[in-house]
Amino acid sequence: xxxxxxxxxxxxxxxxxxxxxxxxxxxxxxxxxxxxxxxxxxxxxxxxxxxxxxxxxxxxxxxxxxxxxxxxxxxxxxxxxxxxxxxxxxxxxxxxxxxxxxxxxxxxxxxxx
Amino acid sequence: xxxxxxxxxxxxxxxxxxxxxxxxxxxxxxxxxxxxxxxxxxxxxxxxxxxxxxxxxxxxxxxxxxxxxxxxxxxxxxxxxxxxxxxxxxxxxxxxxxxxxxxxxxxxxxxxx
Numbered sequence: 001x002x003x004x005x006x007x008x009x010x011x012x013x014x015x016x017x018x019x020x021x022x023x024x025x026x027x028x029x030x031x032x033x034x035x036x037x038x039x040x041x042x043x044x045x046x047x048x049x050x051x052x053x054x055x056x057x058x059x060x061x062x063x064x065x066x067x068x069x070x071x072x073x074x075x076x077x078x079x080x081x082x083x084x085x086x087x088x089x090x091x092x093x094x095x096x097x098x099x100x101x102x103x104x105x106x107x108x109x110x111x112x113x
Numbered sequence: 114x115x116x117x118x119x120x121x122x123x124x125x126x127x128x129x130x131x132x133x134x135x136x137x138x139x140x141x142x143x144x145x146x147x148x149x150x151x152x153x154x155x156x157x158x159x160x161x162x163x164x165x166x167x168x169x170x171x172x173x174x175x176x177x178x179x180x181x182x183x184x185x186x187x188x189x190x191x192x193x194x195x196x197x198x199x200x201x202x203x204x205x206x207x208x209x210x211x212x213x214x215x216x217x218x219x220x221x222x223x224x225x226x
Contacts, residue, residue, distance in 0.1 A: 034214040043119075043203055043217035044156075089156065093211050100146060100211050105155035 002027040004092050006104025014112050019080055021107045023090035024072040030092040033073045034101070035064060038087045047088075048075070077109075085111045115140045119204050119218035125226050126191065126198060134189045134221045136204035142216070143209040145187035149173060150201040150220075159202075162187055163209060191223060199225050 003026040013019045025033075031052040036044035050057045050064045050073065057064050061080075066073040077084055087108050091101040117138040126132045136145065147159040158171030162181040176195025181187055187206075191198045201222050205215040 032212050032214070036214075036217075041201075041220070041222075043205075043219045044215075045217070046214050049214055091214075100144065100158070100161055100207070101215060103156045108153075 001099065002030060002092055002094055002102040004090060004102050004104045006090050006107060008107060009105065010108045010110070012110040012112055013080055015080055015082065017080055019077045019084070019109055021075045021088055021090070021109070022072060023074070023092075023104050024070075025092040025102075026071070027092070027094050028068075028071065029094045032093045033064070033066060034091050035062075035075050036089045036091070038089065038106075040086075044089055080111050082111050082113065085109060117204060117206050117216050117218040119202075119221050121221060122219070124221055124223045126223060127226060129193045131190055131192050132223065134191070134202055134204075134223070136187045136189065136218060137185055138187075138206040138216070139185060140206055140216060141184075142206035143184070144207045144211065145181070146205040146207075146215065147171075147177070147179065147187070147189045148203040148205065150203060156203065159189065198223055 006023045034049035037047045038044040048062050048064050050066050061078050063076045087106045089106045090104040093101050120135045144163045146161040148156040157173050159177050160179045162168035178190045201220050203220050204218040207215045
């Protein structure tokens with residue numbers, strides 16, 4: 001089955017700087033890669049996703065890049081703000097999706113004022 | 114608005130008791146999932162269901178049970194056989210194949226007293 005590795009587990013950046021979180025996946029047939037943001041005591045929320053036929057997708061301050069050859073994808077947050085502090089999860093799914101999403105273990109992003 | 118509702122938000126269980134966590138969605142999603150999240154940890158899959166009256170065990174199903182009698186509802190029972198049930202429980206739903214990702218509920222925090 002699919003295996004998703006996520007790094008780093010904790011990331012601390014100064015407010016206004018950029019943050020990058022990286023994930024690798026094992027199944028070359030995976031074709032959909034969402035990112036979720038989880039604030040303390042709440043359920044994860046989808047913030048951006050990318051499909052395997054696209055190399056990059058951007059939505060205001062967040063972007064996701066996908067390298068199918070290397071089987072890795074990354075979340076980029078620019079001009080970080082205090083409200084970006086949260087846990088971020090990457091995930092991947094293989095074509096038929098019978099078993100659902102496979103999640104990374106999460107990255108705790110801390111924005112230092 | 115369509116969404117997924119978990120109740121209660123907080124639940125306290127005495128030793129030896131069974132408790133049931135509710136999950137209801139009005140998104141017309143076919144698939145539903147239950148995850149367990151321990152402090153500082155990732156998401157661990159307990160059970161999932163892709164169709165009414167059918168469900169599959171996830172990675173940590175021991176001590177839990179589910180039912181899927183209606184498309185909209187996927188309750189989780191934490192039985193007395195679950196020796197360490199204190200955790201944050203998340204329910205999610207998706208279209209079949211999960212190619213648009215999951216919608217998560219806001220979670221139930223279960224504490225053993």
